[in-house]
Amino acid sequence: MSYSNFYIKNKDHFVLFVELKDKIVFDSELSKNNIPYHIDDNQSNLENSIRYFFLDENQTLVDKIVIDNGIIASTGSIRIRDYNDQKKVVKLYGSIAVIIAVTIVFMILFLD
Numbered sequence: 001m002s003y004s005n006f007y008i009k010n011k012d013h014f015v016l017f018v019e020l021k022d023k024i025v026f027d028s029e030l031s032k033n034n035i036p037y038h039i040d041d042n043q044s045n046l047e048n049s050i051r052y053f054f055l056d057e058n059q060t061l062v063d064k065i066v067i068d069n070g071i072i073a074s075t076g077s078i079r080i081r082d083y084n085d086q087k088k089v090v091k092l093y094g095s096i097a098v099i100i101a102v103t104i105v106f107m108i109l110f111l112d
Contacts (some may be wrong), residue, residue, distance in 0.1 A: 008038045017049040019072040025054075026073075029065045037104040049074075 016027050030037055036057050040051040054062050066073045 006038055006054045008036060013053050014059060015057055015075065016052045016054065016062065016066075017074050020048045020050060022069075022071040022073070025049055025069055026065070026071050028087060030062075033059055033061055033065065035065075036084060088101055 036055065038053040040053070065071070
């Protein structure tokens with residue numbers, strides 16, 4: 001199933017934002033279930049999410065795919081973040097801060 005079904009935007013539709021990391025799994029499941037969709041190629045990727053358009057009649061199928069596969073998705077008005085990814089970033093920053101602090105202490109103690 002191709003993602004260039006532009007006609008969807010001219011019918012009763014809903015919009016779903018899917019995290020970039022889940023795109024391959026999501027597209028694969030949509031193809032398996034023969035669900036037509038349109039991807040907005042002209043959006044900015046500042047949010048690391050992709051905007052999908054679906055027909056209203058397919059909402060229950062899309063919801064089932066999202067839930068069954070643990071895909072991080074949100075609507076336009078309610079943005080959902082993947083907090084597990086944010087935890088990884090915080091751990092990385094914490095590790096860097098500890099390394100810098102240990103290096104400074106080492107330099108003060110042993111290089112005087």
